[in-house]
Amino acid sequence: MRNLWTRSTDALSRSLDPNEREAVFGDFAELGMTDQRAMRSVLGLVLRRQLRLWKQWEPWFALVAIIVPVCPLLAALSTELGQGIFPKAWMWLHHGIFYETGVSPAALLVAFFIQAIALITWSWTSTFALGSLSRRTSWVNGTLFFVMCLTLGVHRWLFSFGLLWSTPWAWLLLMVKFLVVLIPAYCGLRQSAKSLNLRIRWMVPLTAWTVTMGVLAFWTRGWGQAAIDNWSHGSSALTLLQLAQRADVWEAMVSHLLTAAVLTGPILYMLAINTFLHRQSRIRRG
Amino acid sequence: MLGEFEYLLIAAAARLGDEAYGAAILLEIERSTRRKCSIGALYTTLDRLEAKGMITTWMGNPTQERGGRSKRMVRVKAKGVEAATAFHEAVSMMSHGTSWEAVQTGTRK
Numbered sequence: 001m002r003n004l005w006t007r008s009t010d011a012l013s014r015s016l017d018p019n020e021r022e023a024v025f026g027d028f029a030e031l032g033m034t035d036q037r038a039m040r041s042v043l044g045l046v047l048r049r050q051l052r053l054w055k056q057w058e059p060w061f062a063l064v065a066i067i068v069p070v071c072p073l074l075a076a077l078s079t080e081l082g083q084g085i086f087p088k089a090w091m092w093l094h095h096g097i098f099y100e101t102g103v104s105p106a107a108l109l110v111a112f113f114i115q116a117i118a119l120i121t122w123s124w125t126s127t128f129a130l131g132s133l134s135r136r137t138s139w140v141n142g143t144l145f146f147v148m149c150l151t152l153g154v155h156r157w158l159f160s161f162g163l164l165w166s167t168p169w170a171w172l173l174l175m176v177k178f179l180v181v182l183i184p185a186y187c188g189l190r191q192s193a194k195s196l197n198l199r200i201r202w203m204v205p206l207t208a209w210t211v212t213m214g215v216l217a218f219w220t221r222g223w224g225q226a227a228i229d230n231w232s233h234g235s236s237a238l239t240l241l242q243l244a245q246r247a248d249v250w251e252a253m254v255s256h257l258l259t260a261a262v263l264t265g266p267i268l269y270m271l272a273i274n275t276f277l278h279r280q281s282r283i284r285r286g
Numbered sequence: 287m288l289g290e291f292e293y294l295l296i297a298a299a300a301r302l303g304d305e306a307y308g309a310a311i312l313l314e315i316e317r318s319t320r321r322k323c324s325i326g327a328l329y330t331t332l333d334r335l336e337a338k339g340m341i342t343t344w345m346g347n348p349t350q351e352r353g354g355r356s357k358r359m360v361r362v363k364a365k366g367v368e369a370a371t372a373f374h375e376a377v378s379m380m381s382h383g384t385s386w387e388a389v390q391t392g393t394r395k
Contacts, residue, residue: 019345019356019358020329020358022345022355022356023307023308023329023345023355023356023357023358024308024325024329025353025355026308026309026348026349026352026353026355026356026357027308027309027312027325027352027357028325029351029352029353029355030309030351030352031309031312031313040324041324041325041326042325042326043326044324044325044326044327045324045325045326045329045330046326047326048326048327048330049330052330
């Protein structure tokens with residue numbers, strides 16, 4: 001069985017160029033270096049390489065334009081999604097009754113799936129853009145992306161459910177986070193490692209899909225509030241004029257628009273870059 | 287102006303000639319300076335010197351003693367020779383007429 005030092009050296013060296021990796025491992029063999037010293041040497045080389053890469057603008061742009069704004073939103077939305085299904089699923093499975101929200105079970109299911117698909121799309125497109133911006137620093141930025149999406153907002157949930165944390169149900173939130181954010185994010189990073197840019201014929205439908213899912217996700221998020229409004233105002237729904245006069249409606253709309261803009265930003269950036277590259281190549285071809 | 291380690295690397299590569307590659311340069315530097323040299327420092331300096339156009343590197347043939355892995359071969363270019371010569375001359379000129387024993391014992395006027 002290979003020891004821990006060898007495995008660590010192998011894992012670290014994956015971020016090096018294949019040629020450099022070959023030369024470095026050959027040097028280790030020739031110098032008869034111990035596993036421990038080889039690991040330290042590779043670590044030193046990888047750190048130096050990373051420091052040099054971080055002198056360029058791309059990894060910083062990925063950090064500031066994607067990770068900082070997108071991760072808190074994905075973390076918050078996935079936590080909200082997990083928290084939303086928790087009481088309903090709990091009541092249904094333990095007591096056989098439906099947690100009354102004013103929205104039909106079918107509509108709730110549709111809203112849940114639309115929001116889940118929107119989160120999957122946003123996570124995938126964000127990490128794809130992250131990896132495309134700077135492939136060789138993507139493991140640092142990617143790790144930061146995963147840690148932020150996994151941890152942000154979890155503490156609130158821990159406190160709000162208190163003792164339930166010890167039950168298997170408590171892991172539902174983490175499961176939701178894994179399924180709708182972390183796994184798609186990993187797939188996005190993998191895809192960017194395979195090919196930095198998607199073809200333009202894929203990019204346009206993907207952008208259209210992301211925007212559509214974003215609109216649907218924010219529309220379905222409002223169903224719960226609409227049901228409460230309908231209930232509190234009797235059977236008649238609020239008119240558009242009445243809605244327009246309410247400050248909280250405007251605040252919610254601005255907040256939704258900003259969130260949608262931030263979450264669709266990465267794919268719009270990728271579309272802009274791909275369109276530019278596509279035009280450049282057409283001009284070159286004459 | 288070259289840095290100290292850059293100069294050592296160019297000097298080692300020049301001395302090794304056709305046999306200049308990562309591990310050999312590292313051993314040459316360690317032997318001459320009696321200091322440990324890290325692979326990380328070596329390879330990042332090789333990249334820097336190559337970017338400055340002072341050396342050229344390429345992948346050599348795989349050998350048995352390296353577990354069938356290739357070497358990163360190094361050759362010093364004219365610009366590297368020029369820079370190393372300038373560095374050596376500057377150090378020689380600065381050292382010329384300096385009595386280190388006198389500086390150490392504090393008797394220098």
